Amino acid sequence: MITIKEVSELAQVSQATVSRALNGHATVKEANKIKVFEAIEKLGYKPNSFAQALASSRSNSIGMLVGTLEGPFFGPLMHNVENNVRKKNMHLIVTSGQESKDKETDSIRFLQSKQVDGLIVIADRLSDDELIKIAKNTPATIILNRYVPELYKQCICIDNELGGYIATKHMLELGHKKIACITGQLSKLDSRDRLQGYRNALAEFGINYEASLIAEGRFDHDGNHEKVRRLLDRHSDITAIFCQNDNIALAVYDVCSDRGLTIGEDISIVGFDNDTYSQHIRPKLTTVNFPVIEMGIEAANSVLSLVHKDKHQINNKLSPELVIRNSVKKLN
Structure with missing residues (x-):
């Protein structure tokens, strides 16, 4: 079985650098990151996710609460969040509130019970006070489609x-x-x-x-x-x-x-x-x-920056644009 020590020796970096690269830390130089992942590919190294979690005190997962698991809005949103989370070798756990306060509450409890490292939340039924409490329990929380004054730096919405x-x-x-x-x-x-x-x-x-x-x-x-x-x-x-x-x-x-x-x-x-x-x-x-694709990317990047305590300027308000086609007639 290939070990992290063998990866570090082939990449000619420290074991700590390999570990940080695997966990998506921004402090790892790009050149070292390339060496690490080239060594991983060459050796066929497969990180032990459980051991990684124990070593880093993280679950390497992000929880996401959405309104529903279907439809032309939530599908692309979840897709773009997951794509960007996976780039950091983390996984996305998604659940839905289904327009029910009880289900939204239960979903958040479920995600927190899984000790997710961060949360992305779309909640229509939960109050501002409840969202503030959620963010207090899971500091790396991003709120989508909602503006909560006390959490304004963690909110991303469209105008x-x-x-x-x-x-x-x-x-x-x-x-x-x-x-x-x-x-x-x-x-x-x-x-x-x-x-x-x-x-x-x-x-x-x-x-x-x-x-x-x-x-x-x-x-x-x-x-x-x-x-x-x-x-x-x-x-x-x-x-x-x-x-x-x-x-x-x-x-x-x-x-x-x-x-x-x-x-x-x-x-x-x-x-x-x-x-x-x-x-x-x-x-x-x-x-x-x-801009649902942009929202998904921004949500993923923002929650990951909170998890890893990286510097990232959150784009809090995305702008809509009119797409003119053929369904409006000009009247005389």
Whole structure:
């Protein structure tokens, strides 16, 4: 069995340097890191993860709490977090809260029971005080999609209010005045912030906010079709709809197709997230890009920097961008 001593001798570095390289320490010089991993590959050395954990007082794992384990948002997010965690020879343990406070609490307890070295948390139901307590018990904690003032240096979120604003402003600039909004669950801060951005854009253009033009949908597919039908029945003069995510926009496409309405002609749509399929449906969907890949990379790098006590400037607020395609018509 190959030992760490043999790796150090072949790489011509100390055993401590080999250990630090395996644990992803930033203090290891790049040249030494290359020597270590070339020696590992040549010798076929396989680190004993249990021994590593005992020696470093770490589990070499990161825990992650997400809303659900499926969907076009959480899938890429988890994928990019894991990719970057694995680059540091660590593993990702993921569990979901499923829109339940009890399940979010239970998930955090489970992850902490596994003595994870750090946490990445997306929690809609837990209070700020509960998140502060979690971060106190696991100092290397990063909060996603949430701003907690006491933990502001550990929070990474997108400017959802700006996203709602630029989506609505685009339709207003193209002459639309009767613009409806189908939100996600209003229990979620994302939904409330995007709605506020919608309201800000209306106010800027001198258009009164009408509560009857707002329908509360869901970020998943459940029940959105009925919300769209009810909204169109109530307001036949709607010319545009801001959908707070692309799943909701798909429901609008379906209902409009059933009613013989052409997207981009009879009614205009702007989505949010820039999911993969948004550029493949017809007409291609104008949407707000949620930088989910960047968020995953930033979350991984930030939690690892806290674990290893490295210097890393966390990018706390990511910016959304409007992706203009073919689903909005310019009105005369």
